[in-house]
Amino acid sequence: MTTNIAECLNEILKDARELPVTKLVKHIRGLLQKWFWERHEATTKMSTPLTKWAEKRLHRRTNKSRCYCVHPVNLYKHHMVDRYLNGLVNLSDKTCTCRKFQLDQLPCRHALAACNLRRISCYDYCSPYYYKETLATYAGSIYPVGPMQEWDVPDDIQSVIVLPPKGRKPSRRPPKKRRPSEGEEIVYQKCGRYRGVRHQFH
Ligand SMILES: [Zn+2]
Missing domain, CATH: 1.10.287 (Helix Hairpins)
Known part of the structure; x- marks a missing residue:
């Protein structure tokens, strides 16, 4: 409901x-x-191991990873220093100080630089959710229900009487838009193209 x-x-x-x-x-x-x-x-x-979305991100990050100096600490940990980051990539835990690796579970540019140094495949560090095989979830088919006269409804379901939900119905319609939670701010953005104003929660 x-x-x-x-x-x-x-x-x-x-x-x-x-x-x-x-x-x-x-x-x-x-x-x-x-x-x-x-x-x-x-x-x-799909001809790639990962989805189009994930492959595109990996490709972009790989290009950015080429300029990094990687200093191995041990087999898994690597120290990275650049203008924005002085951090550690841990390939074993799939973590990086920049937190992108943990956030979207795809190697960040620092992790990709470490993979490149180690000559190991970055695909081993991607979440299975991004793999083409996981999309087999959609291999099933959702069928139309067909005309009501042709439905084969079991007796125990036919005998069920469905009543309206309990509880008082509010006098006005429920709001369509979500109210901002505590601490959230509504940011109004002007659109020059359509001259409209839209809002976003931050
Ligand atoms: Zn990183």
């Missing part, structure tokens, strides 16, 4: 939420069918 558990989903469903619940479920089913097909199709066209 609520979608605010995932704000990105909430954003996509913000118009569909106006629909009666059966229509909303129908809409979500259609969306899932589309997403599953698109992702499955994208996987079959």
